[in-house]
Amino acid sequence: MGKTLYEKVFDSRVIREVTPGQFQVLADRHLLNEVSSPQAFAALRERGLTVAYPRLTFGTSDHSISTQGDPEECDEKTAAIQIATMRENSAQSNIRYFDPRQGEHGIIHVIAPERGLVHPGMLVVCGDSHTSTYGAFGALAFGIGTTQVRDVLATQTMLAERLRVRRIDIVGRLAVGVYAKDVALYMIHRLGAKGGIGYAYEFGGNVIEQFSMEERMTLCNLAVEGGARCGYVNPDSTTYAYLQGREFAPSADQFTRSIQAWQAVRSDADASYDDRVVLRAEEIRPMVTWGVSPDQSIAVDDKIPSVAEAVRQNLGAFQETLDFMGMRPGQPVIGTRIDVAFIGSCTNARLSDFEAVAAQLRGGSFHVAEHVKALMVPGSREVRDAVIQRGLDQIFIDAGFEFRDTGCSLCCGMNADRLQGKQTCASSSNRNFKGRQGSPEGRTILMSPVMVAAAAIAGEVTDARRLFGIHDPSIGLAR
Amino acid sequence: MNMRITAIEASAMTLGGDDIDTDQIMPSRFLKWITFEGLERHVFEDARRQVSARGGMHPFDDPRFAGAGVLLVNANFGCGSSREHAPQALRRSGVRAIVGESFGEIFAGNCVAVGIPCLCVAGADAKQLQAHCEADPSSRVRVDLTAMSIEIEGAVFPAEMHAGPRRQLLDGSWDSLSVLLAVADKTKERVDLLEGRVHTTRVHRR
Numbered sequence: 001m002g003k004t005l006y007e008k009v010f011d012s013r014v015i016r017e018v019t020p021g022q023f024q025v026l027a028d029r030h031l032l033n034e035v036s037s038p039q040a041f042a043a044l045r046e047r048g049l050t051v052a053y054p055r056l057t058f059g060t061s062d063h064s065i066s067t068q069g070d071p072e073e074c075d076e077k078t079a080a081i082q083i084a085t086m087r088e089n090s091a092q093s094n095i096r097y098f099d100p101r102q103g104e105h106g107i108i109h110v111i112a113p114e115r116g117l118v119h120p121g122m123l124v125v126c127g128d129s130h131t132s133t134y135g136a137f138g139a140l141a142f143g144i145g146t147t148q149v150r151d152v153l154a155t156q157t158m159l160a161e162r163l164r165v166r167r168i169d170i171v172g173r174l175a176v177g178v179y180a181k182d183v184a185l186y187m188i189h190r191l192g193a194k195g196g197i198g199y200a201y202e203f204g205g206n207v208i209e210q211f212s213m214e215e216r217m218t219l220c221n222l223a224v225e226g227g228a229r230c231g232y233v234n235p236d237s238t239t240y241a242y243l244q245g246r247e248f249a250p251s252a253d254q255f256t257r258s259i260q261a262w263q264a265v266r267s268d269a270d271a272s273y274d275d276r277v278v279l280r281a282e283e284i285r286p287m288v289t290w291g292v293s294p295d296q297s298i299a300v301d302d303k304i305p306s307v308a309e310a311v312r313q314n315l316g317a318f319q320e321t322l323d324f325m326g327m328r329p330g331q332p333v334i335g336t337r338i339d340v341a342f343i344g345s346c347t348n349a350r351l352s353d354f355e356a357v358a359a360q361l362r363g364g365s366f367h368v369a370e371h372v373k374a375l376m377v378p379g380s381r382e383v384r385d386a387v388i389q390r391g392l393d394q395i396f397i398d399a400g401f402e403f404r405d406t407g408c409s410l411c412c413g414m415n416a417d418r419l420q421g422k423q424t425c426a427s428s429s430n431r432n433f434k435g436r437q438g439s440p441e442g443r444t445i446l447m448s449p450v451m452v453a454a455a456a457i458a459g460e461v462t463d464a465r466r467l468f469g470i471h472d473p474s475i476g477l478a479r
Numbered sequence: 480m481n482m483r484i485t486a487i488e489a490s491a492m493t494l495g496g497d498d499i500d501t502d503q504i505m506p507s508r509f510l511k512w513i514t515f516e517g518l519e520r521h522v523f524e525d526a527r528r529q530v531s532a533r534g535g536m537h538p539f540d541d542p543r544f545a546g547a548g549v550l551l552v553n554a555n556f557g558c559g560s561s562r563e564h565a566p567q568a569l570r571r572s573g574v575r576a577i578v579g580e581s582f583g584e585i586f587a588g589n590c591v592a593v594g595i596p597c598l599c600v601a602g603a604d605a606k607q608l609q610a611h612c613e614a615d616p617s618s619r620v621r622v623d624l625t626a627m628s629i630e631i632e633g634a635v636f637p638a639e640m641h642a643g644p645r646r647q648l649l650d651g652s653w654d655s656l657s658v659l660l661a662v663a664d665k666t667k668e669r670v671d672l673l674e675g676r677v678h679t680t681r682v683h684r685r
Contacts, residue, residue, distance in 0.1 A: 015665055022643025024659055026669050036561065038513035047656070052663070053670060064511060078511040085513050129561040129585055143585050145563035146515075147592030147655070155659040157666055161643055193498055194555035197581050227555065229584045293498045316497050316553075412560075414507050433502040433559060440506070440525035 002268025005121075005234055006165045006200045009140045009265055013123045015157055025160045028122035028139075030152045031108050032059030032095070034086035035414070036127030040150035041089040051093040053156045058117060060098035061086050062107045063414045067377055067404035071100040075416040093153075106380025106406045109133040109346035113217065114382050116246025120235035120262035125152055130346045130430065132224045135232030136216035137239055138265060140200070142230040163229060164198055164274035169205035172281035177470040179356065180215035181348055181428065181448035183207065184222035185287035185297050187279060193295040196228030199274070202267060203233050207281045213242040214352040221347045225294040225430055234266040288461060289432045289446040290333050291321045296432075298333060300451065300463045306330035324434060325443050326422065333461050336445065338426045340419060341368070341456035342437075343401075343449045344377030345411035345429035351386050353428070353449045354378070358392040360450055360468040361399045368400030369459030375417065376401045377409040401456070413438020426455035483651035484594060484624065487576040489548025491620040491631070492538045493609040499552065500559035501586060505568050507560075518564055519571035539572070543616040551609045551620075552579035554602065557586025566590045576622040578629055578638065580605045591644040591653055596624055598638040604629075608636060624649055 003011075015024040030053075037059070044050065051057060064079035065071040074080040083100070090097035098104040098111055105111070109130055118124055120138035125131060127149045134141035144158065151158045168191075170183055188195075201223045208216065216233045223231025233239075240259050243249040250258040285299035296315070298304065307329050310318040322329060327336065343349070343357065354376065360366075368374045376396050378384035384406055387393050393403045410417040411429035418438025419425055425437055425444050432444040445461060454464035464470060509521045527537040538544050550569070556579045557565060565586060569577075570593045577595060580602040587597045600608065611618060611631045621630040622638075624645060629636045647653040 015662055015669060018658060019643055019646045021641070022646070024662065026666060026673075028673060035510050036563065039515055039563075042513070052666075056670070063507075076511055078513075082511055082513055127561060127563075129559065143561035145561055145566075145585060145589035145592060147563060147589065151655050151659055154656055155663065155666060156670060157659050157662075159643065159647075159655050159659070161641055193558065194581060197555065197584060225559075227558065227583075293500075412507050414510065431500075431502070431559060433500045435506050435525045436502050438508070440528065 001272060002270040004165045004202060004267040004271045004273065005138060005232060005265050006140060006163065006202065009121050009123060010162060012121070018159060021161055023160055023162070024157050025123060026157050027125045027152050028056065029117060029124040030057045030156070031112055031124070031126035031131070032057065032086070032149070033063060033108055033126070033128055034061040034082045035063045036146050037089065037149055038082060038085045039146050040153055043150045044154055049154045051095065051153045054094040056156060057095045057153070058098070058112065059086060059090050059095055060105050060108050060111060061100060062105065063408045063412060065100055065105065065407040066415055067407045067409050067417060071105060071405060071407070079414070103381050106382065107346045107349065107408055109221065110350060110379030110383065113137070113213070114246070114380060116243050116249035119243065119249070119258070120239060121265035125158065129224045130221050132228070132230045133217050133221040133346060135220035135223065135230050136213055138232055138235030138262065140230055140232065143224065163200040165202055166196070166199045166275040166277060167202045167204060167273040169276070169278045170203065170207040170281055171205040171278060172207065174207055174281045174284060176472040177450070177465040178284050178286060179448040179450065180211060180218040182284055182287045184219045185289070185294070185446065186284045188222065188226040188295045189287070189297045190279060191226055191277065193225065193293045194227045196223065196226040199228050201226065201228040201231035202273070203231060205278070208233055209236065212352060213238060214350045217350070218347055222294070222430055235262045286448060286451050286464060288333055288451065289444070290325060290327055292324060292432055292434050294430070294432060294446065296321070297446070300334060300461065303330055303332050304328070326424065334463060336461040337424065338372060338445070338455050338460060339423040340410070340425040341372055341374040341452050342377070342410040342425055342427045342429065343452050344375065344379070344409050346379065346408070347430040348428035348449045349377060349379030349383065351383050354383070354387050354392055357449050357453045358395045360453060360464070360470070361395050366399050366457045368456045372456050372459055374401045374456040375404055375410060377404045378406050380406050399457070410437055412436065426452045426461065428452050484596060484648040486624060487548060487622040488619055489575060490546060490617060491549040491551050491612045492544035492547035493551045493612050494538050495553060495609060497554040498558055499556050501557055501562050501565040501583070502559055504557065504565040505562060510562060510564055515564060515567040515571070518568035522568040522572050546573065548573060548575040549620045549622055550574050550577040551605065551612055552577060553605055554580040556582050558583035561585040561589070563589045563592065566593045566595055570595055578605065578608060578622060591647060592655070594648070594653055596622065596640065596644070596648050598622060598629065598640050600629060600636050600638050604636040607634070
């Protein structure tokens with residue numbers, strides 16, 4: 001009987017079984033941010049301990065940094081203290097810090113892949129739930145809490161239990177105008193926000209095999225919104241081509257040997273899974289959320305569930321959710337007025353995301369609606385530089401977007417970029433939780449970057465395929 | 480070594496609804512400090528304000544539940560962000576155990592770190608427990624980690640939790656760090672092995 005990648009990597013990282021079912025596992029990489037690490041460093045100092053393996057530990061500041069002007073110019077003093085503490089802790093412990101003052105910063109989940117820090121078969125942890133992003137590389141990667149950050153700093157290990165593995169195949173042909181974000185939102189809609197509890201998600205099928213690394217990162221990033229602790233894709237030539245030549249990737253003379261090792265961690269053809277799900281790509285249309293949980297979504301040209309449907313689907317707090325969102329049962333989501341449009345976050349702020357949007361805006365007479373504030377926030381300085389180098393920044397600026405510096409920004413509302421009052425935001429980020437974008441009453445509608453751009457232009461939720469005339473040459477105009 | 484946690488007996492608070500995320504428990508604007516101290520003042524702050532604006536009363540403001548040590552929740556409680564600020568704030572507000580249908584996994588792990596057991600019961604049992612508590616908020620709930628049961632007013636419900644965290648709480652080893660430090664030599668051997676196999680280079684690309 002073969003093994004899954006999950007089993008192979010987990011087993012190879014076990015130091016010992018502490019008690020039946022609970023293992024001490026070794027982390028190949030530990031990534032830090034300014035929000036979840038300061039208490040962990042303080043706890044180390046309290047016990048007279050030091051960081052055990054600083055060379056396996058990397059950090060930056062991303063949640064609270066400013067996207068305008070000096071990245072460390074925070075609107076709140078406590079945030080500035082957090083960033084200063086992060087720099088100090090890194091320096092004292094000899095940890096490589098991607099320093100905003102040197103322009104090396106960005107969202108940790110964007111810069112770690114750019115630097116080639118994550119390789120297939122690694123176990124990667126970080127005090128942030130979207131660490132699941134790195135599963136795109138065939139790594140086991142998951143978020144941990146601050147006490148576990150302390151544990152990994154002190155020992156490079158942590159306690160973990162084995163997860164079950166659900167294989168999710170996406171098969172068939174994705175329509176033009178449907179993106180990795182739509183695949184992820186559709187998957188969460190079908191399996192539920194709690195469907196993944198107790199599972200690691202293994203994504204496969206021809207659609208995933210054809211996905212670029214950036215698309216795989218978007219999908220694995222959102223695995224956690226489906227309740228799974230982590231998601232991953234088996235490594236292949238796409239993975240290796242992405243890694244080759246990057247700063248922390250194996251050197252050229254080692255690379256062939258590394259590929260052999262990476263091939264060996266792929267799930268075996270005869271591996272057995274605890275569960276299997278097959279999703280048809282043809283069924284996936286551009287997705288938008290209408291509620292306050294990432295599984296509360298519909299295809300853009302569908303209607304919000306009616307009261308009767310809500311009862312049938314057992315949707316709890318349905319009316320309260322709609323009241324919060326300012327939406328009505330049984331109505332189309334198209335036409336929902338928006339106030340803010342946000343293209344950014346560790347889900348969708350990589351170069352390909354901005355290229356996809358720019359391809360629609362280019363040469364068009366499209367302009368952001370007058371009442372809409374539209375932000376584009378690159379996932380890293382490297383992405384930002386590439387956007388400028390390709391001249392895409394001007395396309396966005398001409399269309400009425402504010403071209404900002406990098407950071408988590410409006411995804412989590414921890415810097416000055418926040419919704420105000422009951423503003424509604426069309427957002428390429430990952431969570432539509434109440435209050436997520438910085439205003440307790442703020443409303444978030446999740447969608448792909450191209451759909452966000454379309455909403456920004458129309459001033460309301462709209463079908464990007466119609467607005468931009470995106471059509472599939474083989475099947476004619478989209479409906 | 481921490482204290483052993485074998486059973487919690489306290490009055491309870493019902494907190495109904497699925498998918499209550501950690502952004503709700505602790506809004507992100509309170510994540511900007513470098514300590515966890517004082518977070519209890521902001522637990523569920525936005526939700527409490529919103530419920531009160533609608534003329535209702537959030538369980539954390541409800542005098543019937545004052546001093547409750549057990550939270551009775553539904554499914555996927557604590558989903559979302561990995562912020563340990565959420566269980567830290569709950570613990571500092573006096574919560575000593577949480578009972579529900581299911582939990583966000585990172586949250587449940589973080590709860591062990593602060594000494595809060597999260598026990599799973601069947602969905603219908605979670606609702607029954609909540610009904611008991613609503614009917615008489617002064618009832619004592621007994622959360623028993625040895626028997627793996629929840630008892631309220633003579634009614635007993637079977638409960639589950641992962642074996643590892645349960646053992647940690649029962650034998651008082653939920654301070655994971657001392658457990659992990661015990662095999663530092665073995666860890667070093669393994670790191671050396673891994674680093675020998677996959678070399679990295681630090682040459683800047685481009």
